Amino acid sequence: MLSFTEELVLLLNDEDGVPLPIRQDVAACALAGAVLMDLAFDYRIDTDFEALVVHDRTPTGNAVLDRLLAKIAARAEVCDTKTWIGILSAEEAPAVHDEILAGLVEQGVLAVRSSKFPWMGSRRRPGGGGETAQKIRLRIADVLYSHDIPDPRDVALISLLDACEILPEILQTQELADLRPRITLLRKMDLIGREVAAAIADIERSIIQAVRDRAAQFRKLLLILSAVAGSTAGATFVLPRVPVADSFGAALRMHLWFNSGWQLWTGYALLALASAGILAVVLMKVRRIARFGGHNWWRLAHAGLGVACVLALFVHTGFRLGANLNAALMVCFLTVLILGGLAGVCNNAAGELRRMGVPPRVRIIPMRLHTVALWPLPALVIIHVLAVYLY
Amino acid sequence: MSRNAFFRAGWVLMTLAAVGGALLWMTVGGARRIFLIGETTVAHHQIELACESCHTAPVFAAAATAEKALNTACRNCHEDELAEADDSHPRKMFRNPRMAVYWDKLDARLCTTCHAEHRPEITRKGAVTVAADFCRACHSEGDQDVRTDRPSHAGLAFDTCASAGCHNYHDNRALYADFLAKHANQPWLSAAPVHTLSARQRTPAPAGETALERSDALAPVAALTDPTALDQWTGSGHAAAGVKCAGCHAPEVAPDAPVAEVEARWIAAPPLAVCRSCHKAEANTFARGRHGMRQHPMIAPPRDAAKTAIGAILQETIVRWLADATHPTRMTVREARLPMRAAAAHKVLDCGTCHQPHAVDVGQAAVKACVTCHDDPHSQAYVGSPHHVLWQAEQSGAAAPGTGVSCATCHMLKSERRGVIATSHHQNDGLRPNTKMIRPVCLDCHGLGFAINALADSGLVARNFRGRPAVHVQSIDWAARHTASETENTGR
Secondary structure (H helix, E strand, C coil): EEEEEHHHHHHCCCCCCEEECCCCHHHHHHHHHHHHHHHHHHCEEEECCCEEEEEECCCCCCCCHHHHHHHHHHHHCCCHHHHHHHHHHCCCHHHHHHHHHHHHHHHCCEEEEEEEECCCEEEEEEEECCHHHHHHHHHHHHHHHHCCCCCHHHHHHHHHHCCCCCCHHHHCCCHHHHHHHHHEEEEEEEECCCCHHHHHHHHHHHHHHHHHHHHHHHHHHHHHHHHHHHHHHHHHHHCCCCCCCCCCCCHHHHHHHHHHHHHHHHHHHHHHHHHHHHHHHHHHHHHHCCCCCCCCCCHHHHHHHHHHHHHHHHHHCCCCCCCHHHHHHHHHHHHHHHHHHHHHHHHHHHHHHHHHCCCCHHHHHHHHHHHHHHHHHHHHHHHHHHHHHHC | CCHHHHHHHHHHHHHHHHHHHHHHHHHHHCCCCCCCCCCCCCHHHHHHHHCCCCCCCCCCCHHHHHHHHHCCCCCCCCHHHHHHHHHCCHHHHHHHHHHHHHHCCCCCHHHHCCCCCCHHHHCCCHHHCCCCCCCCCCCCCCCHHEEEEEEEEHCCCCHHHHHCCCCCEEEECCHHHHHHCCCCCCCCCCCCCCCCHHHHHCCCCCCCCCCHHHHHCCCHHHHHHHHHHHHHCCHHHHHCCCCCCCHHHCCCCCCCCCHHHHHHHCCCCCCHHHHHHCCHHHHHHHHHCCCCCCHHHCCCCCCCCCCCCHHCCCCCHHHHCCCCCCCCCCCCCHHHHCCCHHCCCCCCHHHHCCCCCCCCCCHHHHHHHHHHHHCCCHHHCCCCHHHHHHHHHHHHCCCCCCCCCCCCCHCCCEECCCEEEECCCCCHHHHCCCCHHHCHHHHEEECCHHHHHHHHHHHHHHCCCCCCCCCCCHHHHHHHHHHHEEEHHHCC
C-alpha cells in the first residue's frame, strides 16, 4: 500500500505525467502535511494546538518517514504543527519529493526513462505512473460519488487535497461544486481513533494556515509585479515613443536613446537583468539551491526582475521598437515580458480564475507561450550584441 | 531522451545556428540590410550595404577607437569638399586645447557629433542630428555670445541661425557679413544676365587642327556601316578633339594601328574605365555625387565570399548564397529616394545614361537626361519656367551662349582652373545647402539679396522660380546697416 506522501506525489501530475499548475509552495506544504499524516496514522506523532510531539520513535520501515521522524525527534525545541509544516515544506519538500520518486521507482510504480542526446550525455529520470495515479483518482471519485462508508485513509487524503486546493485541479469545477456537501460531510466523519483524528485535523488546520499565510505573503505581491510587468510591456506597443528634445541642452533623453556609449551600458544592464531573471527560474528548478529562501522568494525575484527588465528596456529604448533586427529583438523581448506577466497573473489568481470557470489547461497556456516566446530571444540578443561590436 | 531534454537541445542548436548564420552574413557575405539599426540618410542610403566603407574599426574595438575610425571615414570622402567650402568651423580649430571647454558641450572635432547615421528620428535637413538650436552650445555665453555684440541678434532664437537662411555651419562663402554688405542693394537681375563660364564653354570653338572627318574614323568595316553613329561622331566633341572610334572601342591599340588590329581588339560597348581614362575630373566628381557614389574609391566594393578565409572552406552553394547580390556597384533609378519616373526605373547610372555615347550632345545631358528620370515638383516645374524659356532660346540660337539656364547650369557647378573650365559631375554639391549655388551660379545673373531670398523660399524652389520670392532674409539688411554704422564710426 502506498503512503499518503507517495499517493500525493503521484497526484501532483496529470494523466500524461505533466505537473499540475499548483504553486510550488502549496505543493511543498501538502508534502509536509502528507508526511505528518503518515506519521500520525502510524501512531508515531501526536499533536495539539501547542505542540507536535513524537511519542514513538520506532522506525516505520519507510526511509523517508523514518528520516523525518528522526529529525522531528531530534529537535530540542518544542514546536507546534504549523511550525513543523513550515520547516518541512521549506527544508525538506524538494528532497522528500526526490526520495519518494526514487522509492516509487524501486516499487515498480514508476519507471526510469533515459534521455539520450549525442552531445548532451544521458539523463535518467522517473516517469510513467499514470496508471497508478488514475487508480487513486478513481478511488477518490468512488468515495466522493458513493454513499458508502469510506476508508479513513481516503478521507484523510481527500481532506489533504482539499486543504491544499489540489482537489479542484483533479475534479472539474462544476463537479467540485456539486460534491462540496459530500466533502464537508466526509471531513466531519469520525472514522478513526480520537487521537489520530485530532492529529489529522490539526495537521489540516496547520496546512491551511501555512498555505494561507504564505499565499497571503507572496500572492498579492507576485500578482502586482506580474500585472505591472505585463501591462507596462504591453503598453510599449501602444504608447507613443518619448519624443526627442527640440532644444539643445535637454541632454538626458538624447543621451539615453541616441548616445552609443550610454546605450551600450543601459543595454548591458538590461542583459544582466534578463539573464538574472532566467537564472532565477533555472536555479529554482535546482532543488539544492531552491531550498534557500524557498520557491516563493525565487518566484518573487523572477517577477521583480521582469519588472526591472521593463524599466531597463524603457531606459534603453524609450519605447522605440527600432528597425530590422532590433525591431525583431524588441518585439520578442516584449512578448516574453507580456506573456510572463500574464502567466504570473494566471498563476497567482488561480483561485479567482477557477471560480470564473477557467480550466487548468487554459490557465497554463500563458506560461507555456512565455517559454516558447523565449526561444528566439538568446539568438537575437547575441546577434544584436555582435552587430554592435562588429559595426 | 525526455521531451524537455529534446526541446532544450533544440533550443541550443537553433540559437547556435541563428548566431552562426548571422555571423556569416556579417563577416563573409550576404544580405546585411537586417542589421541596419535605422533608415540610412538620403546622403548615404546608396552605400548603406557597403558597411566597411564607414565602419572601418577592427572587430570588438573600443568605443573611442570605433568612433575615431568612423570619423576618419567621414573625412576620407568629405574633407576636400569642406576645404573647398572654406569651412567656417574646421576640425583643426576645435582640436586646439584652448577649445577644450567646448568639447563637453558639442564636440566639434567629430563629424558624428552632429551627423549620426541611421538615426531617422533625429535626422534633420542636411543630415544634422542635433537640435536646431545647437549654435547655443558655443555662442550663448561670454565673448562668444552673438547677442551682445550684435544688436540685430538680440531677440533672435538660436534655432533660427540656420533655418532663417542667414548662416550655415560649414559653408558661408556667400553669407558672411562683408560679402553681404558688398553685394547689398544689387538689382534682382543684372543688365546682361549671362552665366560666364557656361557662355565660354558653350561658345563654339573654331575647328582645330585635330578635328577629324568622317573618313578619319578608325573602325572595323562592320562598324562603319552605321551612318547614324558616324554622323553623330563627326559632329561630336570627340571628333573635334581628334578621338577616333578606336580611341574608345579599342583603347589598347595605338592611334595609327592597322584596321585589322583594331578589329581584333574591338569592344562593342566600352566600359566606364574608358571614359574615365580621359575625363578624370568628371569621373572623380561623378563618384562624389549621388549618381555615382557607389564608384567612389573609398567605398567598399561588394564582398567576395569565396575570397574570405571562411568562404574558402565553405561549400560552393553556401558561398553563392552568401554573395553580396544586394550591393551593386552602380546606382539605379529604382533605388532613388526622390520621386522618379516609373519608366526610368530600369536605368543604371553611368556616363552613357546622360550622355549619348556618340553624339555627346550637351543639351541632352543638361536637361533631357535629367527630366527623363526626375519627377519631383521642382523638376516638373522646370519645363516652361523662365529658366527653361531662356534655355530654349539659347538652344535655338536666338540668344547668346550662357543666357540659357539648364538643370546642369545650376546643379553641375563649373569652375575654372588654369584656363580650363571643368564641369563638376557631383550634381548635388550645390544643394548641401543650396546657398552653395549663389556664388558660382546665381550671382552671374541675379543680385545677392534676390538669390538668398529665392533659395530660402521653398515654395518658389518647388515652382522652379516661377514668380518672386515670398521670403525676405534679413541678414543682408543687417550686414549693410552694420557696415554703414562701422564706416560712420570710423569716419568720426
